[in-house]
Amino acid sequence: MKLKIAIQKSGRLNEQSLKLLKDCGIYIDNGRDQLKVSATNFPMEVLFLRNGDIPQYLRDGVADLAIIGENLLYEKGEDLSIVERLGFSKCRVSIAIPKNEFYHSVDDLQGKKIATSYPNTVQKFLKKHQVEAELHKISGSVEIAPNIGLADAICDIVSSGSTLFKNNLKETEIILKSEAVLATSPNLSNEKAELLAKLQFRIQTVLKAKESKYVLLNAPNNKIDQIISILPGMKSPTLLPLAKEGWSSLHTVIQQEKFWEIIDELKLAGAEGILVCPIEKMVI
Ligand SMILES: Nc1ncnc2c1ncn2[C@@H]1O[C@H](COP(=O)(O)OP(=O)(O)OP(=O)(O)O)[C@@H](O)[C@H]1O
Ligand SMILES: O=P(O)(O)OC[C@H]1O[C@H](OP(=O)(O)OP(=O)(O)O)[C@H](O)[C@@H]1O
Ligand SMILES: [Mg+2]
Structure with missing residues (x-):
């Protein structure tokens, strides 16, 4: 049994839909020329369809789920449910x-x-x-x-x-x-719903990581408390002593958009050598 996911054959949503599956660790052979392709390492079949036809395919159960523009659901699929917002094609x-x-x-x-x-x-x-x-x-x-x-x-x-x-x-x-969303067919079997939950977990992991950055900075020990109070961290930040006496390195995860709000404050508080790194996956 395979989860059948419809994605746009060509156009605005095609590339990012395939990229999302790839980021979720789902590999697809030869996505280019075939209209129906199986994933090699996940029980999934990808159907490449015209965007405008997808709501009907979901309704008929030809596809179990789809990556589609929310606007098209509003136009042609108000009866279908959105299970995940994907953050692209805004x-x-x-x-x-x-x-x-x-x-x-x-x-x-x-x-x-x-x-x-x-x-x-x-x-x-x-x-x-x-x-x-x-x-x-x-x-x-x-x-x-x-x-x-x-x-x-x-x-x-x-x-x-x-x-x-x-x-x-x-x-x-x-x-x-x-924006692009993950929409589902109305009557998924329990088995398919379980596979969908697995996929959703992976998608959420990927999306969360995209919004977040791993931040490393150095600061004198007497400034650390003030810096921690500025950082909207995941939990408590990691603190490591530097080779230089009286200094520490502080590591934490913050929301990308928050970073720009607090960067000046961090510098003023004495943070130095600030590094901001992308995160590939994030499981909370
Ligand atoms: N300029 C744009 N910027 C961001 N998102 C867009 C833009 N144009 C379209 N989209 C989104 O991408 C979806 C697909 O658009 P696209 O133009 O690729 O396909 P289409 O012409 O609607 O469909 P078909 O697959 O039948 O050719 C739209 O439904 C919308 O959600
Ligand atoms: O505000 P903008 O950034 O200019 O984007 C809007 C345009 O993008 C889409 O067209 P698309 O390029 O997908 O061509 P299409 O009409 O062939 O679908 C849409 O239909 C608009 O025409
Ligand atoms: Mg268009």
Whole structure:
């Protein structure tokens, strides 16, 4: 018995999905040309599919789980559950209009023509705000629609905003924020649920390690207490004596984002030779 995981065949999510499996110690042979590949060291089969088809495959039980954009679940798979947020492919689904158009509120979309690849998402948004607009479904290059007279507004994925900028559009409403997630089929057998739990444990181990850094620093012994009070450590930090009399080396694990907040404080408190190292796996 194998856990069948669907990942995007090619596109934005493909590379990082494969990398995540690799970081979890799951090796896949010949992922390139085949649409179905078995892992060599984990009871798993990887199905390479078109993104848009994945929610249906999950629903039908053709795939047990999938790595997919949260936005696509909102569009096509609200009945499916998210079991893990994966932290990559962060983006938002937004409404945009030509830069020079006036925009005050959602009401300005009343009676307008909106081009999008995410019709259900837009429809839900319009309904919530009691706005009636005409939807025009297109499958790609949505941002060009207003420039060629196809629509008054668009709804599409925005990340850096450069596609909007290049097409003279401005973002007026953020409908939702998205990232890659692990989603599951509704009726997993107990055996499959156990395998899923194993996979989730590995994923959490990898993700936690990514957020954290191993920090080493040197300081005079009389400054150590103050430095420890600044460090938001895992537990108590490790303290080792240096060859130099009256000095110690202090090791701890901190959240990457916290590091930038406390670095100046650490230096002021007398920390020297600060090293920040990546962590490969982290089991807590
Ligand atoms: N510019 C972006 N920045 C960050 N994430 C993005 C961006 N564009 C898309 N994504 C995310 O990646 C997912 C896949 O996008 P991509 O454009 O590769 O595939 P697609 O065109 O939706 O699907 P298909 O596999 O059918 O071609 C999207 O659902 C979204 O969650
Ligand atoms: O805000 P930005 O950083 O510019 O990213 C947004 C763009 O990225 C995606 O397109 P993609 O490149 O995936 O092309 P596609 O339309 O062929 O899917 C999305 O559909 C937007 O067009
Ligand atoms: Mg795309």
